[in-house]
Amino acid sequence: MMLRRLPLTARVPLIVTLFMVAVSVFTSERVLTRLAETQERHIQALADAYVDGLALALVDSIIREDVWQVFDVLDRSREKSGDIRPTETIVAGPDDFVIASSKPLDIPSHVRVPARYVAPIRENGRIAVDENEKKAYLRRDVRYESLRIGSIYAALDIAPLLAERRSVLWVLLLTNALLTIALAGAAWFIMRRMMRPITLLTGYLERSHTGAVTSIPDEIVAQVPRDHRPAFGAYNRLASAVADREALSARLAEEERLASLGRLASGMAHEINNPLGGLFNAIDTLKRHGADRHTRNVTLDLVDRGLKGIRDVVRVALVTYRAERDQRHLSRSDIDDLKRLVAPEASRLGVLLEWQNELTDTVGIPATIVRQILLNLALNACQATPRGSCAAISIAETLVSVVIRVEDRGPGMPASAIAMLIGGGDRPAPIGQGTGLGLWMTNRLVRELGGSISVAAGAEGGTVVTVTLPRRKEREFAHVA
Amino acid sequence: MALRMAIDRRRLLRGGGSLAASFGVLGARAHAADAPLRFALTPVLLTSDLVMLEALKDYLARAMGRPVQLVSRRTYQEITALLVTRQVDAAWICGYPFVAYRKELALVAVPVWRGKPLYQSYLIGRAGQKADNLADLAGTVHAFSDPDSNSGYLVTCAALAEMGQSPGRFFSHFFYTYGHRNVVRAVATGLAVGGSVDGYVYDVLREAEPALCADTRVILKSELLGFPPIACPAAEAQSPTIMQLREALITMPNDQRGRDVLAMLRLDGFSNEPPELFDGIARKMDLVRGVPP
Numbered sequence: 001m002m003l004r005r006l007p008l009t010a011r012v013p014l015i016v017t018l019f020m021v022a023v024s025v026f027t028s029e030r031v032l033t034r035l036a037e038t039q040e041r042h043i044q045a046l047a048d049a050y051v052d053g054l055a056l057a058l059v060d061s062i063i064r065e066d067v068w069q070v071f072d073v074l075d076r077s078r079e080k081s082g083d084i085r086p087t088e089t090i091v092a093g094p095d096d097f098v099i100a101s102s103k104p105l106d107i108p109s110h111v112r113v114p115a116r117y118v119a120p121i122r123e124n125g126r127i128a129v130d131e132n133e134k135k136a137y138l139r140r141d142v143r144y145e146s147l148r149i150g151s152i153y154a155a156l157d158i159a160p161l162l163a164e165r166r167s168v169l170w171v172l173l174l175t176n177a178l179l180t181i182a183l184a185g186a187a188w189f190i191m192r193r194m195m196r197p198i199t200l201l202t203g204y205l206e207r208s209h210t211g212a213v214t215s216i217p218d219e220i221v222a223q224v225p226r227d228h229r230p231a232f233g234a235y236n237r238l239a240s241a242v243a244d245r246e247a248l249s250a251r252l253a254e255e256e257r258l259a260s261l262g263r264l265a266s267g268m269a270h271e272i273n274n275p276l277g278g279l280f281n282a283i284d285t286l287k288r289h290g291a292d293r294h295t296r297n298v299t300l301d302l303v304d305r306g307l308k309g310i311r312d313v314v315r316v317a318l319v320t321y322r323a324e325r326d327q328r329h330l331s332r333s334d335i336d337d338l339k340r341l342v343a344p345e346a347s348r349l350g351v352l353l354e355w356q357n358e359l360t361d362t363v364g365i366p367a368t369i370v371r372q373i374l375l376n377l378a379l380n381a382c383q384a385t386p387r388g389s390c391a392a393i394s395i396a397e398t399l400v401s402v403v404i405r406v407e408d409r410g411p412g413m414p415a416s417a418i419a420m421l422i423g424g425g426d427r428p429a430p431i432g433q434g435t436g437l438g439l440w441m442t443n444r445l446v447r448e449l450g451g452s453i454s455v456a457a458g459a460e461g462g463t464v465v466t467v468t469l470p471r472r473k474e475r476e477f478a479h480v481a
Numbered sequence: 482m483a484l485r486m487a488i489d490r491r492r493l494l495r496g497g498g499s500l501a502a503s504f505g506v507l508g509a510r511a512h513a514a515d516a517p518l519r520f521a522l523t524p525v526l527l528t529s530d531l532v533m534l535e536a537l538k539d540y541l542a543r544a545m546g547r548p549v550q551l552v553s554r555r556t557y558q559e560i561t562a563l564l565v566t567r568q569v570d571a572a573w574i575c576g577y578p579f580v581a582y583r584k585e586l587a588l589v590a591v592p593v594w595r596g597k598p599l600y601q602s603y604l605i606g607r608a609g610q611k612a613d614n615l616a617d618l619a620g621t622v623h624a625f626s627d628p629d630s631n632s633g634y635l636v637t638c639a640a641l642a643e644m645g646q647s648p649g650r651f652f653s654h655f656f657y658t659y660g661h662r663n664v665v666r667a668v669a670t671g672l673a674v675g676g677s678v679d680g681y682v683y684d685v686l687r688e689a690e691p692a693l694c695a696d697t698r699v700i701l702k703s704e705l706l707g708f709p710p711i712a713c714p715a716a717e718a719q720s721p722t723i724m725q726l727r728e729a730l731i732t733m734p735n736d737q738r739g740r741d742v743l744a745m746l747r748l749d750g751f752s753n754e755p756p757e758l759f760d761g762i763a764r765k766m767d768l769v770r771g772v773p774p
Contacts, residue, residue, distance in 0.1 A: 103671075
């Protein structure tokens, strides 16, 4: 039904209007019917009084068929009539021939009573109303000693009564129309007021769908009618719960980053520790056999290589964590550095890394974010790959994009993890350890760069994750830089 | 029917006593010097003019030095009966009853209108109606004033008699209104197509109530005839009361009150006239009596 499609603020006034129209039609009909009945009684009473008076005065004249006397009485009685005026009165003999009428020019004596008087009258002494002609007709038989000696016919002008009826109808219509408009307006106003908190709440809920879930300020809640406050309270509790959850997600992400940093740090420490033993031995050797030139040279060469290895590890760590959002271009060395970072973890897990870096020069993509993505995927692949197996990582460039491909020999990525990796951006952060927070972060970072991720099964089992990142135009990149 | 009633009435009057008995209250009065003068008036004039009647009564009482009792009746017939049976001392009657009861009645005085003791009968119709003479009214409804009126009945009947007609045959219907003013009303409202009316009353009405006469016009005027006179029973003609009354009437223009009454009546005065003044009316009566109804 069409009514259902209308908003409440229109529907309620419409229902009120329809209701009022129905009520006014009903009441108007009742009032006018009662008025018509009252008026008819009024006319009947007046007509009775008029005709009764005439009948008394006319008995003798009717018996004598005295034209002048009958006319004289009719003529005189017309002069003193009140608000309802008899327009015509006819006195007829028993044969219904006119003795005299009040308007002899229209209804002369000695003719039959006109049909317009005889036709509408059904009952002796009872008025018959003809609204078209605005007249009421009456016939009263005049009796003398139980013998009908003649009849009095009267036509009464009821135009004033009909005019009164019409004016009452207009007053009713006007009053009801004004009342209907007022009530419909009031209904619209009240409904709008009632709906305002709902509209407000709907606005907040809709905004939470596209952006942040913000709670409604207390001063606004305070203005809301009491009935709606629980809903607003519930919304605000929901908003704060969502905010808490997002804060927790951010903290967990940070913790995860720190945890991976910790793992890298222990790998690094291991890398540094390995040459340290050799270096201390070399120092001992130098102390004891430093005088020997050959030994000294060999030993210093050893020290030099060991220190260079330590220097490289430290440099990579510095580069990777130097700045949160370094807008530096991605370069071939960034990928190589990353290999040094991942290698200790891979060797700890007993995974052979197949590293293929096909970048030739700098590419217009932020280096830090790409390194974070690749680091997450590479560490994930190392963890998924069983000890002694191989994990293949390659990075290549095309004219428009950079393609990162990470393949492991694991048991295959679970569906929930795939969803986390390639799902939509509005998915909330997973809370808790080992729930794929790294994958979720990767997803976010790839989207940030406007790239895409696909997950497929590898040719020899395991999983192949392909990330395609579009190259930025040089000008845009220069601006970012 | 009305004509028959008039004849019945005459037979009744000739019979005398029975009608007189019905007016016994008046008859019981003695003719003492201080007894009031009983003066009867036919509805010649505007019956509603009570002020005029009061002024007339007042003038006569002062002029005669005795109280005056005015007696009014609806029809000429009743007034004539009162006079013939001497239940009133004098009466203002029509010329037709006067000639009808010529032997029983005597003249006291005759009003003078427009310098003459004469007046006319008018045949009237509705204004705008096409009728130039009596013949044009054949087959219509006619209003007469009174079956004992000269101007309101006899003149028209005499004219019809000359055509060998009677009202019953000539008109489709006719009725009596018992008043000249009512004849004008009947014609003005259309109740009757034509009417026979006193020319003096009609002219006075045209002046006093122009609205009433506006819808009527005079079709035909009769020859001049004797004005309705003041008459008394023949036996009383030389009595002091009648002499006094005649004197009072004839000297009316000499007195301010009398002039006021005459102004109201639109009359010049009263004069002493011979009964031969009414011979014209007597001829009409004879003419009508010779024609079958």
